[in-house]
Amino acid sequence: xxxxxxxxxxxxxxxxxxxxxxxxxxxxxxxxxxxxxxxxxxxxxxxxxxxxxxxxxxxxxxxxxxxxxxxxxxxxxxxxxxxxxxxxxxxxxxxxxxxxxxxxxxxxxxxxxxxxxxxxxxxxxxxxxxxxxxxxxxxxxxxxxxxxxxxxxxxxxxxxxxxxxxxxxxxxxxxxxxx
Numbered sequence: 001x002x003x004x005x006x007x008x009x010x011x012x013x014x015x016x017x018x019x020x021x022x023x024x025x026x027x028x029x030x031x032x033x034x035x036x037x038x039x040x041x042x043x044x045x046x047x048x049x050x051x052x053x054x055x056x057x058x059x060x061x062x063x064x065x066x067x068x069x070x071x072x073x074x075x076x077x078x079x080x081x082x083x084x085x086x087x088x089x090x091x092x093x094x095x096x097x098x099x100x101x102x103x104x105x106x107x108x109x110x111x112x113x114x115x116x117x118x119x120x121x122x123x124x125x126x127x128x129x130x131x132x133x134x135x136x137x138x139x140x141x142x143x144x145x146x147x148x149x150x151x152x153x154x155x156x157x158x159x160x161x162x163x164x165x166x167x168x169x170x171x172x173x174x175x176x177x178x179x
Contacts, residue, residue, distance in 0.1 A: 012064045012075055015040065018083075019059045022047070024147050031061055031074060040065055041073040050077035051153075051172035054146040058083030082144035097159055102168060105157035109173060115140075115148035124154060124167065133158050133165045143170040 015033050017040070022029025027044040040063070047055060055061065060081040063074040108126045110133065115122025120137040133156060140148065148154070153173035158165050 012066045014062065014078065015065050016060070016062050019055050019057055019061055021057050022055045022146060024054045024149075029055070031063060038072055041071060042077075043074070046074050047077055050080070052077075052080065052145065053149045053152055055080055056083055056141050056144050056146045059144045060084075080144050082142050097161060102157075102159055105159050105168060107155040107157055107169075107171070110154045110156045112148045112150055112152040112154060114150050117147050122148060124148075124156060126156070126158065131165050133167050134161075134163045135167045135170060139167055140170055145170060145172075 015031070015035070017031045017033040019042070020030040020032045020039060022042060024044060029042050030039040031042050032039060042055075042061075042063070044053070046063075047053070060079075060083070061077065062079040064076040064078065065072050066075045110124040110126045112135075113123040113125055113132060115135065117137065122135050123132040124135055125131075126133060135148070135156070140146070148170075155171045155173050156167040157169040159168050160166075
């Protein structure tokens with residue numbers, strides 16, 4: 001049985017805002033538009049199409065939205081930026097690393113080995129390299145992510161730190177391709 005869509009249901013528009021909250025276990029979250037209005041539903045599938053399985057609360061986000069009879073929903077993620085961290089101190093793990101070394105770290109393709117949000121860390125492997133790369137949850141948050149799934153493709157900047165190879169930045173592989 002086909003139903004005709006109204007003009008409001010078909011029309012999409014771009015919206016800038018912030019992630020109110022996102023729960024990868026529930027498979028959805030909400031965005032608050034910078035222009036006000038009702039909360040915007042962000043479904044996990046829309047986020048996955050952007051190449052991420054999670055997004056940090058407070059992250060700046062640009063999306064296209066569509067009005068439906070059930071409210072406003074995101075249909076596409078255009079951009080995600082990490083939440084503002086006002087003058088936050090550098091992580092202790094990176095304090096002894098030369099800033100020039102950190103600036104020279106390049107994005108490398110990697111895959112999540114495992115990540116435990118409750119423990120606050122996990123590991124990934126850079127393609128073609130046998131060693132594990134430590135990923136701290138605070139690095140994840142500062143990169144605009146909230147969680148990682150085993151097997152998820154990433155792009156990471158790796159430095160040699162107190163714990164061995166450590167990620168200093170994490171991004172979805174698909175978004176790294178456009179940089």
